[in-house]
Amino acid sequence: MIKKIIYVVRHCKAVGQPSESPLTEEGLKQSRYLVEFFSNKNIERIISSPFLRAIESVEPLSNNKNVKIEIDERLSERILSTTDLPDWYGKLKDTFKHKHLKFEGGESSNEAANRILNVVDDVFKSKIENTLIVTHGNIMSLLLNHYNDKFGFDGWNNLSNPDVFQLILIKNEVHMERIWR
Secondary structure, eight states, rough: OOOEEEEEEOOOOOOOSSSTBBHHHHHHHHHHHHHHHTTTTTEEEEEESSHHHHHHHHHHHHHHHTOEEOGGGSSSSOOOSSOTTHHHHHHHHHHSSSSOOOOOTOOOOHHHHHHHHHHHHHHHSSOSSSEEEEEEEEHHHHHHHHHTOOOHHHHHHTTTSSSSEEEEEETEEEEEOOOOO
């Protein structure tokens, strides 16, 4: 029986939120630690958000495993709004309860979740057994919420940078586990 594994990685600590924000010095150290963390795991494919902080998080691992990083726009962080929301934290919390809720220029939780779920579905349908995807906290939380409805706003709030979950597909059933310690 073929078992498929997807390692879902939240990027390491970064300087800011814009797509071009690089990793901090601590984030660069964390990216090197990811190499050690995944040293005993078979990684056949790496797919990353196009955001610099995501790419920099897995570059050392990509080099170590000799696996090219594929960029997938669907792994970009969710856009809550294109306007400044001084109360963004409360508004984000509301979007975990009301998944169709969206703000000016932004995506609903459902829209953002569908993007990352399409990536995961494509990976599970592929012939490759061990894939790593690197993305961002909000969209990652929406993915994890799909497989465990108890993983909501508080789950997002308790993610670390980096963080790692694994999704294991066995007989058309997905099992989710946090493996980052």
